[in-house]
Amino acid sequence: MKIAITGKGGVGKTTLAGTLARLFAKEGHSVLAIDADPDANLASAIGIGPEVFQTLTPFSKMKELAKERTGAEDGYGTFFRLNPKVDDLPEEFCIEHAGVKLLAMGTIDQGGSGCVCPENTLIKRLMQHLLVERDEVVIMDMEAGIEHLGRGTAESVDALIVVVEPGRRSIQTAHQIKGLAKDIGIERVFLVASKLQNPEDLAFLEAQLPEFSFLGGVGFSEAIKEADMKGISLADGPLEILAQFITIKEALTAKLK
Amino acid sequence: MKIAITGKGGVGKTTLAGTLARLFAKEGHSVLAIDADPDANLASAIGIGPEVFQTLTPFSKMKELAKERTGAEDGYGTFFRLNPKVDDLPEEFCIEHAGVKLLAMGTIDQGGSGCVCPENTLIKRLMQHLLVERDEVVIMDMEAGIEHLGRGTAESVDALIVVVEPGRRSIQTAHQIKGLAKDIGIERVFLVASKLQNPEDLAFLEAQLPEFSFLGGVGFSEAIKEADMKGISLADGPLEILAQFITIKEALTAKLK
Numbered sequence: 001m002k003i004a005i006t007g008k009g010g011v012g013k014t015t016l017a018g019t020l021a022r023l024f025a026k027e028g029h030s031v032l033a034i035d036a037d038p039d040a041n042l043a044s045a046i047g048i049g050p051e052v053f054q055t056l057t058p059f060s061k062m063k064e065l066a067k068e069r070t071g072a073e074d075g076y077g078t079f080f081r082l083n084p085k086v087d088d089l090p091e092e093f094c095i096e097h098a099g100v101k102l103l104a105m106g107t108i109d110q111g112g113s114g115c116v117c118p119e120n121t122l123i124k125r126l127m128q129h130l131l132v133e134r135d136e137v138v139i140m141d142m143e144a145g146i147e148h149l150g151r152g153t154a155e156s157v158d159a160l161i162v163v164v165e166p167g168r169r170s171i172q173t174a175h176q177i178k179g180l181a182k183d184i185g186i187e188r189v190f191l192v193a194s195k196l197q198n199p200e201d202l203a204f205l206e207a208q209l210p211e212f213s214f215l216g217g218v219g220f221s222e223a224i225k226e227a228d229m230k231g232i233s234l235a236d237g238p239l240e241i242l243a244q245f246i247t248i249k250e251a252l253t254a255k256l257k
Numbered sequence: 258m259k260i261a262i263t264g265k266g267g268v269g270k271t272t273l274a275g276t277l278a279r280l281f282a283k284e285g286h287s288v289l290a291i292d293a294d295p296d297a298n299l300a301s302a303i304g305i306g307p308e309v310f311q312t313l314t315p316f317s318k319m320k321e322l323a324k325e326r327t328g329a330e331d332g333y334g335t336f337f338r339l340n341p342k343v344d345d346l347p348e349e350f351c352i353e354h355a356g357v358k359l360l361a362m363g364t365i366d367q368g369g370s371g372c373v374c375p376e377n378t379l380i381k382r383l384m385q386h387l388l389v390e391r392d393e394v395v396i397m398d399m400e401a402g403i404e405h406l407g408r409g410t411a412e413s414v415d416a417l418i419v420v421v422e423p424g425r426r427s428i429q430t431a432h433q434i435k436g437l438a439k440d441i442g443i444e445r446v447f448l449v450a451s452k453l454q455n456p457e458d459l460a461f462l463e464a465q466l467p468e469f470s471f472l473g474g475v476g477f478s479e480a481i482k483e484a485d486m487k488g489i490s491l492a493d494g495p496l497e498i499l500a501q502f503i504t505i506k507e508a509l510t511a512k513l514k
Contacts, residue, residue, distance in 0.1 A: 008266060040426065146364070
């Protein structure tokens, strides 16, 4: 299955993406995690240290390689059609850690150098052509906000998970995402609540977002902030927090069956 | 002066932009606030209710008007050259509230409809040509993350304020912003700390970001979350919180003198 994770900035998308990737891997799935946010660090949420991450070639360089190998200008469309399996991805663009294969789009190298639309087209093509076997899971951590939905980056995913925290703007973003997802043909849009400080927070979110299917919630916790600051994956973190993510993963698996 | 506010998603950019705009207006400045984030709601942080905000024509529609009035394809370049003052902005694109004039870029109308690069070019042109008088203040709330710096949207601002919370990724974003800002020629990059839970948080940020000039900090507070949920501007909120924003505004004014 192909899953994309989205939501307003700062709600915990990357943390959820990284932890889910690790949980699916723990269960024996072959997992490909895609970092499609030029401003995030999915590697750290998976538990990959900066020294290892620096050895990875950003996926945006794939354009040159694809052009070289296919001779075509928009070489990566052709490349992915000819090599549509996860194992076909050139090794230099992947790091493997604890059963998760990571692919990172790369960040913005220089100010004023242009937009990242070509990079988003690259990810879109990859998602379109990637054949996902029964035991494979692809998890994409998307850019904050809604712009990527305008660009249709997530067009070919099986499900979209929107992360939402108890705040007006985060709820507003969730509503917009739902509408935009429908436009590009994604029917399965799920919700994960985050930074819950009390049971009323969850009730508030459920009341504000009745049209969504909730997968579960994650409580506000100093331990999560600490793990983020130390670059530790929550899959290796405190068990009471891990339990919340396991519940979310189980709910997702059940709904996608 | 022209100021742009940026930072990782969810750190409090919009809250700072809206509150600063209101404070400068309270002091007698003529203030133009620009909402350049398709996923934010600067209106609400200024204290403009949704019923009034809905009457505003999104600034992205300016393209058509500019083409009509100038006859040129990239009509807005010409339009802003011919009409370079804040008062020249067509009234339908502006709402005024408590002395703040708001201009909103608009959101993404449809999934898969393309990127918002043309809208960003529009804002870039506006910022380039806008002549700002001595008593005028322009405050732009930028998109989360760093993509807009790749596109050079903030190229012509006098200062960039980066909002940062005590978290690794937020700090990482601040470092990236500093580098990208230098590339596009912005020398004055200031920092505002947010969501501080204790004095150690501020000390941690200062230690991690020694090359920045700090304007001040805002403590973590339930009252801020509540104001956001109710759509109340912090300029009309609790005084002990307002005081923190006043300190930031004073520091900014002093540094820009």
